[in-house]
Amino acid sequence: ELGTIAEPIMVAPNLPPAVAASSLMTTGIRPREPGVLRIVFLSRISPMKNLDFLLEVLGRVRSPLQLVIHGPVGDAGYWSRCQSLISALPENVTVEYRGEVTPEEVLERFSVSDLFVLPTRGENYGHVILESLIAGTPVLLSDRTPWQASVDNAVEVLPLESLDAWVATIERWAQMDVQRLERMRLAARAYAERYLDSSEAVAQNRALFMRAANAGNAGARSYGNR
Numbered sequence: 219e220l221g222t223i224a225e226p227i228m229v230a231p232n233l234p235p236a237v238a239a240s241s242l243m244t245t246g247i248r249p250r251e252p253g254v255l256r257i258v259f260l261s262r263i264s265p266m267k268n269l270d271f272l273l274e275v276l277g278r279v280r281s282p283l284q285l286v287i288h289g290p291v292g293d294a295g296y297w298s299r300c301q302s303l304i305s306a307l308p309e310n311v312t313v314e315y316r317g318e319v320t321p322e323e324v325l326e327r328f329s330v331s332d333l334f335v336l337p338t339r340g341e342n343y344g345h346v347i348l349e350s351l352i353a354g355t356p357v358l359l360s361d362r363t364p365w366q367a368s369v370d371n372a373v374e375v376l377p378l379e380s381l382d383a384w385v386a387t388i389e390r391w392a393q394m395d396v397q398r399l400e401r402m403r404l405a406a407r408a409y410a411e412r413y414l415d416s417s418e419a420v421a422q423n424r425a426l427f428m429r430a431a432n433a434g435n436a437g438a439r440s441y442g443n444r
Contacts, residue, residue, distance in 0.1 A: 247354035247407055248329040250399045255283040255392040258331035258355070260319065260346060261338070263300065264292035268337040268360070268378070273303035275337075275384040276311045281392030287315045288327055328353035332399055333391055337378060338362055347373075351410035354403035358387060372405035 257276075261267040269287070276285060291297045304313045319327055324346070328334060334350040334357045341347075341363040350357050356372045359365055367375040376383050394402070 247403050250332070250396050250403065252396055253284075255281065255388075255394075256330065256332045257283060257285045257388070258288065258328060258334050258350075259285065259336070260288040260324065260327060260334065260350075261336060262292045263287070263289050263297050265296055266339050268339050269300050270296070270303055271337045271378065271381075271384075272335055273300060273307065273313075275381060275388060277303065277307055278381075278385045279388050279392065280308075280310060281389055282310045283312075283388070283392050285311065285313045286327075286331065287313065288317065288319045290318045324349050325353045328355040331355050332402075333358055333388075335388075336360070336363075337384070339378070348410060348413065351406045351413070354407045356402050356406045358384075358391075368405070368409050370402075370405040370409075372402060372409045 259267075259269055259272060261269075263269055267289075272285075276283070307313060328350045332355070334347075334355050336344070336347065336357065337360045338344070339360070339362055344359075344363050344365065347357055347359065347363070347365055351372070356374075357365075358374045358376070361375050361377050363375075365373060365375065367373055374387060376387060
């Protein structure tokens with residue numbers, strides 16, 4: 219009945235993706251090859267994921283770099299705007315759109331990149347962020363996700379209100395030498411390992427399901443006694 223007092227509400231966080239947890243022990247970190255900074259954007263192409271913001275940032279970056287875009291086009295009009303921004307980028311920035319990827323391909327696509335940039339307008343969790351870290355690819359995020367910055371900059375978090383901060387951060391990454399980028403790869407993997415080792419998501423979800431199951435069993439016994 220609507221007037222019945224509910225049991226205390228329990229909330230459990232998202233479980234880490236199974237493919238990520240299982241791949242952590244089997245996926246090696248690909249050695250970094252010489253060349254310009256390789257940025258990857260891997261997400262739906264929609265206003266929420268904010269690809270146009272990233273393109274505006276890159277339009278102000280002076281260092282040479284490469285952006286590879288993966289993801290389905292969720293909004294044709296929005297993608298048209300992004301294409302216009304791409305065509306206006308300076309010569310030091312090259313962009314390639316490679317379409318959608320299957321879940322099995324995600325870690326591979328991250329592994330050949332130096333930095334995953336996701337200036338999202340909002341994420342409840344962001345499984346793709348963990349997958350990037352597992353592949354050894356550091357992450358630059360907006361402050362609209364639950365993820366926290368790390369002291370070693372394997373994960374960096376910036377406000378969307380500060381375009382200058384995004385430009386300066388990407389310039390700094392573009393100036394890193396191969397050895398520094400290799401160390402950042404190791405830091406990204408270490409962040410993923412710490413996250414999975416310390417995550418209480420599994421325990422909290424188990425408690426949530428056990429409580430639901432016990433409540434269901436109690437209800438069944440009560441119904442049977444009527």
